[in-house]
Amino acid sequence: xxxVTQTPKFRILKIGQSMTLQCTQDMNHNYMYWYRxxxxxxxxxxxxSVGAGITDKGxxxxxxxxxRSTTEDFPLRLELAAPSQTSVYxxxxxxSRVGEKLFFGSGTQLSVL
Amino acid sequence: xxxxxxxxxxxxVQEGRISILNCDYTNSMFDYFLWYKKYPxxxxxxxxxxxxxxxxxxxxxxxVFLNKSAKHLSLHIVPSQPGDSxxxxxxxxxxxxxxxxxxxxxxxxxxxxx
Numbered sequence: 001x002x003x004v005t006q007t008p009k010f011r012i013l014k015i016g017q018s019m020t021l022q023c024t025q026d027m028n029h030n031y032m033y034w035y036r037x038x039x040x041x042x043x044x045x046x047x048x049s050v051g052a053g054i055t056d057k058g059x060x061x062x063x064x065x066x067x068r069s070t071t072e073d074f075p076l077r078l079e080l081a082a083p084s085q086t087s088v089y090x091x092x093x094x095x096s097r098v099g100e101k102l103f104f105g106s107g108t109q110l111s112v113l
Numbered sequence: 114x115x116x117x118x119x120x121x122x123x124x125x126v127q128e129g130r131i132s133i134l135n136c137d138y139t140n141s142m143f144d145y146f147l148w149y150k151k152y153p154x155x156x157x158x159x160x161x162x163x164x165x166x167x168x169x170x171x172x173x174x175x176x177v178f179l180n181k182s183a184k185h186l187s188l189h190i191v192p193s194q195p196g197d198s199x200x201x202x203x204x205x206x207x208x209x210x211x212x213x214x215x216x217x218x219x220x221x222x223x224x225x226x227x
Contacts, residue, residue: 004156033214040122042202042217043157058214090156099206099213101147104156 002026006091006105013081013112021076021108023091031094032074033102034058034066036087043090049074050098079111116140116193117205128227132190136203136218139184147215148188151200157162160201161188164208177202193225 007022013100025032030051035058045058049068053102063085065077078085092102118137126132134148144165150159161184163170163177170177176189190197203218 035217040219041118042117042219044217045214048214079179092156097208097212099145099211099215101159101162102157102215104158106154106156 001105004091004093004103004105006108008091008108009106010109011111012045013078013110015081015083015112018077018079019081019110020092021078021089021110023074023076023105025074025091025093025103026072027093027095027103028071029093029095029103030071031096032068033094034064034074034076035090035092036060037090037107038040038087042105046089048098082091083112086101086110086112114139114216116143116216117203117218118220119203121221123221123222123224125224125226126193127164128225129192129194132188132193132197132223132225134188134201134203134217134221134223135189136186136188137184138186138205140205140207140216141184142207142210142213143161143205143216144210145181145206146173146177146186147204149202149204149217157202190223193223195225195227198223 033048034046047066091105147159147162151157198222204215207213
């Protein structure tokens with residue numbers, strides 16, 4: 001059972017480039033989330049989804065886009081990468097409701113130079 | 114404004130002794146509290162949780178205490194082991210009352226010294 005899988009694990013982008021961080025889960029969870037963690041800071045919510053076709057903004061959504069076409073996948077899109085988006089990105093899922101225990105992926109380390 | 118605060122960035126404890134990690138929250142709507150453990154280059158993993166109807170929850174060496182009047186919770190690890198060295202995040206949500214996503218503190222780095 002893989003749980004929550006994130007790809008890539010590491011990526012370096014140039015300013016202005018775009019990329020998609022992939023996230024998939026095989027636990028049949030309805031709820032999925034994207035958090036970012038900056039050094040010395042906690043995890044901040046970027047976007048979350050309560051089911052296919054339904055997404056909502058979190059605390060720090062600017063500069064990001066998401067979509068949820070299937071239960072399993074929740075990709076995060078950066079359109080015009082900026083140095084402020086250098087961070088570690090974590091995808092997570094939960095089973096039955098927003099705010100319950102989360103299962104996290106192993107993270108994507110992104111550097112924008 | 115931080116809703117979940119972990120005011121100690123780091124803590125060092127001798128192996129075999131008790132580790133106490135603290136967390137304060139400001140949002141009185143929070144009714145569900147969790148602790149996560151994170152090793153370098155890995156995602157956070159769930160450790161233990163407590164709902165606001167209880168004041169203590171125990172799981173093996175880990176105990177979480179909740180003081181609702183003080184808006185304070187703590188995680189006790191007894192006895193501490195070198196493998197417990199990690200960053201510990203406190204998190205909270207208004208699970209019953211508001212269905213809000215988890216809000217995390219900044220974390221406390223625990224070092225258990227052999």
